[in-house]
Amino acid sequence: MAVYTRVDAEDIEQFLTRYDAGSLVSAKGIAEGVENSNYLLETTTDRFILTLYEKRVNPDDLPFFLGLLDDLVVAGLPVPPAIRDREGRQIQQLAGKTACLIQFLPGVSISHPTPAQAAATGKALARMHLSTADYEPTRQNDMGRPDWHKLARDCGPEGLNAIHAGLAALVDSELEFLDEHWPQNLAISAIHADLFPDNVLMLGDEVTGLIDFYFSCTDFTAYDIAVTHAAWCFSDDGLTFDSRISDALLAGYEAIRVIPEKEREALPVLARGAALRFLLTRAYDWINTPPEAMVTRKDPMAFLNRLSFYQQHPDVFSA
Numbered sequence: 147m148a149v150y151t152r153v154d155a156e157d158i159e160q161f162l163t164r165y166d167a168g169s170l171v172s173a174k175g176i177a178e179g180v181e182n183s184n185y186l187l188e189t190t191t192d193r194f195i196l197t198l199y200e201k202r203v204n205p206d207d208l209p210f211f212l213g214l215l216d217d218l219v220v221a222g223l224p225v226p227p228a229i230r231d232r233e234g235r236q237i238q239q240l241a242g243k244t245a246c247l248i249q250f251l252p253g254v255s256i257s258h259p260t261p262a263q264a265a266a267t268g269k270a271l272a273r274m275h276l277s278t279a280d281y282e283p284t285r286q287n288d289m290g291r292p293d294w295h296k297l298a299r300d301c302g303p304e305g306l307n308a309i310h311a312g313l314a315a316l317v318d319s320e321l322e323f324l325d326e327h328w329p330q331n332l333a334i335s336a337i338h339a340d341l342f343p344d345n346v347l348m349l350g351d352e353v354t355g356l357i358d359f360y361f362s363c364t365d366f367t368a369y370d371i372a373v374t375h376a377a378w379c380f381s382d383d384g385l386t387f388d389s390r391i392s393d394a395l396l397a398g399y400e401a402i403r404v405i406p407e408k409e410r411e412a413l414p415v416l417a418r419g420a421a422l423r424f425l426l427t428r429a430y431d432w433i434n435t436p437p438e439a440m441v442t443r444k445d446p447m448a449f450l451n452r453l454s455f456y457q458q459h460p461d462v463f464s465a
């Protein structure tokens with residue numbers, strides 16, 4: 147459960163007085179998510195998400211994230227903007243943390259997506275990429291390839307090998323491979339960089355929300371396709387690849403934005419990078435999650451299994 151920071155109902159009531167958002171009816175900690183503390187607020191007028199930003203979100207990056215959300219709303223994408231208070235401020239302080247009141251979006255996160263849902267997500271991602279190509283602010287990807295070396299060092303060989311015998315050596319050799327083969331000169335745009343099924347809200351086959359933009363950054367557009375592919379196209383444990391989901395996701399994407407040949411050729415390496423990125427962040431969290439945190443750690447092995455798949459099947463993105 148991701149509630150790292152507890153906030154009293156009285157403090158939330160007081161917080162809401164800054165907004166034209168009604169008064170508090172109920173506040174519940176949200177179990178899903180691992181990064182930030184989230185509460186679902188019911189007020190006399192509406193529902194909202196109250197987010198308190200934790201360790202991995204630098205408050206200085208919030209203008210990039212919130213500006214991107216505002217632009218995507220204008221472009222007609224189903225994303226949740228941060229609500230402005232009566233003085234026009236989106237970014238606030240609460241319980242010693244930087245916090246935002248976020249628009250609530252309907253829909254549920256899908257645990258086991260169907261091809262139709264994967265196709266709808268591919269389309270939404272491509273629509274997002276067409277819009278974000280023009281987003282002027284930039285933010286370096288701080289979970290990008292150069293940072294994977296530091297993450298691996300921070301996990302340490304003992305930490306990695308305690309998760310899986312020989313993992314430290316596997317990570318080292320993959321880092322070396324990726325340093326050598328990482329593509330150059332692909333199209334760049336603002337990307338989501340974490341579009342897992344739990345960050346897509348759906349009603350039936352319709353995407354009603356793309357959420358959790360707190361890893362969004364400026365990077366290869368195709369890397370976002372690779373991340374989404376790695377997140378969507380496997381069983382939870384990463385052992386079974388679902389080609390129907392993969393085909394649907396890519397076909398949905400290409401119904402809106404054709405993947406240029408150069409990007410398609412780069413996808414096998416980008417997908418290996420995406421798998422390593424989530425393997426490493428999960429491994430880091432596995433080793434370092436404080437015992438008092440009410441959060442369910444995610445299994446790093448699920449992304450080692452995906453990495454092995456991409457290593458063995460470089461043809462998976464061939465048209």
Ligand SMILES: Nc1ncnc2c1ncn2[C@@H]1O[C@H](COP(=O)(O)OP(=O)(O)O)[C@@H](O)[C@H]1O
Nearest residue numbers: 176178179180181182195226249250251357358
């Ligand atoms: N704007 C929103 N509308 C509806 N539900 C939301 C919204 N934002 C977050 N949630 C809910 O909160 C959960 C955790 O949010 P998320 O942003 O993924 O957290 P974290 O950043 O901690 O991973 C989501 O899975 C979803 O159930």
Ligand SMILES: N[C@@H](CCOP(=O)(O)O)C(=O)O
Nearest residue numbers: 179180181342358424428444
């Ligand atoms: N999607 C990442 C972890 C980030 O969590 P999120 O709830 O913010 O998407 C993973 O699955 O490792």
